[in-house]
Amino acid sequence: MGSVIAGRLSAAGHRVALTARGAEQLADVAGKLPGPSLCLPADATDPAAVRTVFSTVEQTWGPVEVLVLNAGAAVSKPIAKLTDDEWLGQLDLNLTAPFRAMRRAIPAMTERGWGRIIVIASTAGRVGEPNVAAYTASKHGVIGLVRAAAAELARTGVTVNAVCPGYVDTPMTDGWVERISDRTGKPPQHIRAALERKQPINRLITAAEVADVVDLCVASAAITGQAINVDGGAVQS
Known part of the structure; x- marks a missing residue:
């Protein structure tokens, strides 16, 4: 999904900074983009690494205008077999890491009076799913973060939305x-x-169908505080 979304943003004229743990993977995605890109290998759960990513982008191109938070993973286990480390790891990656990135991006966005924050959440953030309690809890949490941030920033020109794929x-x-x-x-x-x-x-669902909704969230100033399902009608809301 991240590579397809990056391609859409690049084709629309955005300079795209890519970050993930794998430098080789980033280089492969960057090589397919039509416009300028930066490859910034980093672990999204490392606060120092996140600060370095933002600082590098700002020093190279200026403040971040569109922030797409796509990193995520799932642990599939019954609740009774989940370890503390697995539980905390899901919250750290799927909830705390997006919070830290938002916190870092928001001041420059509000100062400029324009910004777009899009979190790739999940329909697991809308309904309960068996055997993925930690993932489900983290995605419910990040949708709550999106709603709170959108309400806080509603008059600033910054929108905050979640895209919830099936x-x-x-x-x-x-x-x-x-x-x-x-x-x-x-x-x-x-x-x-x-x-x-x-x-x-x-x-x-295809990655392109997820990217369609990201495009919409970037284009519209009136869509904010939403958790938009992309799931073929599985969760109607």
Whole structure:
């Protein structure tokens, strides 16, 4: 999803700073962008690394105008088997890391009177899902953060929204399928088909369909404080 969103922003004329843990992966994405880019390898859960990413972008191009918070991961376990480290790790990556990035970006955005913050959340932030309690809690939490930030910034020219995909055809979903298959003994193709059936359109969402909503959130000054589902109608709200 991150690479597709980056491509959309680049094609729209934005200079795009890419960050993730893998330098090789970043270079591969940057090589496909039509416009200027920066590759800034960093761990989103490391506060010092996040500060360095922002400082580098600001020194190179100026303040961040569009912030897309896409880093995330899921742990799939029953509640009774979740460790403290797994619980805290999910909150750190899916909730605290977006908070830190927002906190760093907001002052410059409000000073300029324009900014867009988009968090890639999940439909797990809208409903309860079994065996992903830590992930679900973290995504519910980040949607609450989005709503509070949007209310706080409503008169500043800065919008804050969450995009909530269902099951998307990405490597993360591939890994989820493998883990469920290992735990249950069911063939991966059966697991994937079951995930497809969870969505009324009977297929996985594409990364491009998620990027469509990011485009909308960037373009509109009137959409803020929203958690927009991209799930083929699975969660109607």
